[in-house]
Amino acid sequence: MAERSKILGQLRLGVVYLFVAALVVVSKPTPQVFAVGLLFTATGEAFRLWAAGHLVKSVRLITSGAYAHTQNPLYLGRLLILTGVAIAARSEQFINLVALVIGYAVFFLYYIPRKIRVEGGRLARLHGAEFEAYHKSVPILFPSLRRYPAAERNPWSFRLMVSNQEPFVLAGLVLVFIVLGWKVAH
Secondary structure (H helix, E strand, C coil), rough: HHHHHHHHHHHHHHHHHHHHHHHHHHHCCCCCHHHHHHHHHHHHHHHHHHHHHHCCCCCCCCHHHHCCCCHHHHHHHHCCCHHHHHCCCCCCCCHHHHHHHHHHHHHHHHHHHHHHHHHHHHHHHHHHHHHHHHHHCCCCCCCCCCCCCCCCCCCCHHHHHHHHHHHHHHHHHHHHHHHHHHHCCC
């Protein structure tokens, strides 16, 4: 089952990469939409970098860093990145906006409910009452300005960020925006 899940995950990721590449190829960005898209994307990636530098998967309940404000900062980052890339990859036929609507539908109707069900169940089994208290106090996706009262105070870790493979996401986004920036200039 784990092997099947891993293969399906890689297949989904491949589809996303092809979708983004196609969106970039057909795009005709303007300086304004490029800047707005870059702002959304940079904010999303900043959330992901912050979260990835705190995340130790399944070992303990993570409540430090971005996890003190939202249960799913990596997903929030992904949502902001989706929004930013779709805005920046403007097309004359509005394919980018269609892609954004499809992306939101997949994100909110499939991805988030599935992740919350699967990960929430796993975290509840692993961490019991500690997770239940956290789950009741911290928003699932959109962050609270109020920090979780029982949050850990662990420092951000470059090593964790790298081990959580966030540099690959960052490199991909830099490549996308280099191509979009080149299209703006030409």
